[in-house]
Amino acid sequence: MAEFTNARGYPIGAMSKHTGVNIETIRYYERIGIMPKPDRTAGGNRQYNHDQLKRLSFIKRSREIGFSIEEIRALLEMVDRRDFTCGEVHSMTVNHLAAVKEKILALHRLEDALEAMAAECSRGDVPDCPILDTLFEVSETG
Template sequence: MPLTIGVLSKQTGCNIETIRYYERIGLLPGPPRSAGGHRLYGEVHLKRLTFIRRGRELGFTLDDIRGLLGLVDGGAYTCAEVKALTLDHLGEVRRKLADLRRLEQVLKHMVEECDGGAVPDCPVIDALFRATRDRMPVSPGSPRP
């Protein structure tokens, strides 16, 4: 009993549009279709999509995931290859953590100096008008959900 796209969506927590998007970019193989053209997914698709979503949850890019899947598909992957990719990614995550920790400190200091008074003279604004000499990294502001 094959899964429709809606059911697959519910099972994986992955948006329908996103599933079709993964197909378009060649991450998820196009499934067989019903007579009328509806997608009918099987166990394989469920597993693969789960893999992709889990990878995304762990912060891998689609390209990382493509690489991982390539290894798995080839069947010739070694634990060492996968470990290398993962360690790489772990490094990224740690860099990002360090950036955010610094950020947190700066923001914390800024609000601490702010007395919240009703006067238009704010240490935060002042701080923003001053250039940094030791520049902070411009980490991408998270796309607010």
């Protein structure tokens, strides 16, 4: 823990280790403007402070929760301007939840289709397969 109480700040490698975010990705976040430009040493290496560590941690968790970079950008802008309300954040979360539920449904439909296809298959050495037959059909709806 000693390295994280260093008054000189955290080098990028420490940030990476502590949050699990890849070094290249941290620089990428800076480039796209969701992480601030940190202080630099005399030699030009990045030196982060504790607030920046918290911010990076926020981004990591938000990504894990499945928020897009643009959603995270919106969230962080509200935080930075200090003009968010709990209601706004809640509604973003609920919207996102709805999208996740949609994805789950779509994947369940896929699962069913794949299972149906696999079930029809003899799985043998025969050079013929109902799976391919299904996929090769030309629809008549066009």
